[in-house]
Amino acid sequence: MFVQVLIGFMVLLGTWAVVNILLWRTHRNSTGHMAYYWQMNGLWNIVNLSIAVGSIINALVNANSYQNSAATQKFIIWLVAINILADLLYVGIGTWLESRGKKDSNVRYRGYGLSIQLQGAFLFLFDTLLVIGLIISVL
Template sequence: MTPFRRFLLAAGSVLLGTSTQAQPTNPTLRDFTEQRMQHQKVIGYTLGGYALANIAVGAVGASQTTGETRYFHRMNVYWNLVNLGIAGAGLLGARRKAGSETLGQAIRQHENMKQILLLNSGLDVAYIVGGAYLLERAKNRPENRDQLRGFGKSVIAQGSFLLAFDLVNYFIFKKRGDRQQMQLVGAAPLGVGVVMPIR
């Protein structure tokens, strides 16, 4: 290969590489909405799968154990019946079409999801504290000790999982969605302004 051909090949590579990198990667409103809905589906399927696994293990465990362990498995079943209902409701809510939202609606839905996840995280902390309270109460209630300890340990375990689950999903929503939201607002045909009446 001659030096001139090498120069042309190198120059062409640089130009093509630069033009590829220079293209903006602005998300569209449809992409923004689809990613949120897809994430909601992942949350629903993950929580639903976790709930089904806990219900199955808890049902078997409750039928084959006694004492504190039996109550632990029972509470896992009760708790995850609720989780299964929440997962199902979340999946039903994520069935809308991605092209049916305006920019304002999409941003509101994104912010609502973040607020729901933060609120759930606060509730999860309350569950953990409630489970610790049951463990403490078991010390003074010998007639219900096994039940209180089993239920308390289950509530702490379930609350801890949900706390981690909600916080991870909040940060995923925040990192990906907030960046896309700012790009969409910046790319919107109409700007954002403040009206100040002068008297």
């Protein structure tokens, strides 16, 4: 069950990434802070897609170990839980960047800040639900 939950969530992350990359491409002619917003969304989600694909491959290759090793399961849950703190940091940094961009009339900071806030908030929700799902799967 652990592997299925992990793969299911990675498919969700990959889907989120593909949607954001496609939106970046369709909004490539945006101007002002929105040009930077879509740029950051696209670039951020290239990383998300890489993580999703790599995690799915790793889970499939190591399915036996993931399913039968309590230590491996605890480590993965711990890693995702630590990531929740990083997600909150992303939201904070994004908020600071947006605020700085407004104050200095810097469209790049404002656009990047808005995007980082969105991605951080999504990842916070995603990682929180992933940890809950993984914990339930090992009970």
